[in-house]
Amino acid sequence: MAQVLMKDLNKKYDEVHAVKDVNLHIRDKEFVVLVGPSGCGKSTTLRMVAGLEEITAGEISIGDRVVNDLPPKDRDIAMVFQNYALYPHMTVYDNMAFGLKMRKFPKLEIQKRVQDAAEILGIQELLKRKPRQLSGGQRQRVAVGRAIVRHPQVFLFDEPLSNLDAKLRVQMRVELKRLHDRLETTAIYVTHDQVEAMTLGDRVVVMKDGWVQQVGEPLELYGHPANRFVAGFIGSPAMNFIEVGIKDGGALWADTAGFRVKIPSDRTDRLKSYVGQPVTIGIRPEDLHPATGGDAPDSTFDAVVEVVEPLGSEILLDVKVGANSMVARVDPTVRVKVHEPIRLALNAERLHFFDKKSEVAI
């Protein structure tokens, strides 16, 4: 059990600056997910913690030790890879025992630990098989088992579920969460899948182009994204963005062709300085619904339905608003037809505003 501290962490390759000034404090027993599009530096960061990549500048400590100059083996971490990285020439048992054997653990202790881990993961029956005789899900379990038996201070997961099919991924996600609740080992988990990040992480770190964009609990990221990138990355379907001008007419109005909405009074303080300037407005698909008599007229607008995606529990409507496209997530009872006009209302309290240039939340 240990905390992990990253201080001004940087990684530079010849021409690429992959990780830029990352500062993270991962607490003891915490499950932290690094998420971002490919090339954002999340895997590189993880590999620096593991010791598989050299640190260009900055400092990493695990527990109370600075590990910059420690070889990977002495960092007391265990890593699970995307492609499982099981040795094809060893049985499942030997694969799981490999790390312990290398560390010269007594045979009985190895046996006990492997049995325990196999029991936790439900793979006792597979111990004598070779990896190629296993399914993808079983292989992933063995890979996790190999990490568990080491009783490390920190688990490192590098996209461990990306090679599994969708259904299995959801199932393993739940199992990993349960496992973490049980073992309470600090874990750093890298993924490009925001759903995985949101469901697994105690806290989520969103990265892009080597920079940390925002660190926070899942719902905090969802409700209060720090910038337009985080807003668009977290949540599916993604947040709608349209560019509007801020107009002062007694109250403040967000205004563009075919879309004119009153800005709630509690937001006017911050937006006052933007009057006459363009800003980006963000609307979550679930904050849109067909307008009824109960909706204030100054938060409704006209749209034309372009695509209807009936998902069963909900319907996604791709609509055109003036020159802008939006997605609305509406009740499955709503009946609309393609190319028909529809009047939509939005939940003005939950609008997001972003500076057009800096893309920072206002």
Add this chain to the structure above:
Amino acid sequence: MRCVARVAAPGITESGRGVGPAAAERVVFERAPMRWGRWRDAPSTPFSRRRREIQFAYVLLAPTLLLLVVVLGYPVGWEVWTSLTDLSPLKDGSADFVGLTNYRRLLADAEFWRAAFVTVVYAVVTSVAKLALGLGFALLLARPFRGRTLVFLAIFLPWAYPAGVSVIGWYWSMNPPIPTAYAPFMGHLKYGVDGVFGGGAWAFLSVILFNIWRGSSFIAVLLLAGLNAIPPELFACALLESNRPWRRFWLVTVPLLKPFLALGVFLSLTSAFADLANVWMLTAGRIVFPVIGTHAYWLAIKGGQFGPASALSLTLVPFLLGVLLVLFRLFDPPEREAA
């Protein structure tokens, strides 16, 4: 939707036939995704269908079999037959069948045993050296460094060059055609080696060195391809568990490379066992240490004794088959399927 229909259909057919609970159980078993395609025929005529498939497989294989018979079966058969006769261009009339006489004479011939011994030494020494050097080069080239392309070229060039050119190059470096600073040194080396091990030892040693020089570059490229085919995570994973490179090398790199190492050993041993070209080209026939290949060539082409020469070259076959079988086991170890 389609998938569901496919799975459901067999169940309906079965119950329609009224085959009973046993069939129902089988339906569940047969629902395993891999079997969908085969479902329809499986319960009715599994054996006749399998037989038809086997017959068809032979039809498809026929052209290959024919080719093998023509280019492999016929010559080998002819050689086996020749080894049992006294066929010779020096003899008038047709060849007579002499049974195993040629083989019996060989076994009694000290020259044969000497050639066999030299061949084994040649094959084993060159193979071990080629494997060690090749593996070293491959490991060196597997990680990126400045100037890797140049080193790769330097290592691969001896193999990429035509054999004749390589031989001349090697011959000239052993025995410079123009006066050079190191020519006297090479001369001393030759007389030194010949003085200790007898005349012709230096020539034989130079053939061994040539084979290693040229062959290790080929083994290096083969093993490099093997190393590149191994997912890097497997090495990263070992790095997380051990600080000692030598240990990681034996416990991870070598087992993972095993199929490629086996292929390398196989190619190296077989080419050395059957080698004639390298020895002949480098020594131009002035051979003091004959190998089986050169010995057979002498007998057949220079001596006109086709029968004994055939018998001689066929003595290599059991060796080669043995090597092949052992290595085939390494390529493709028999599966121990867990139930």
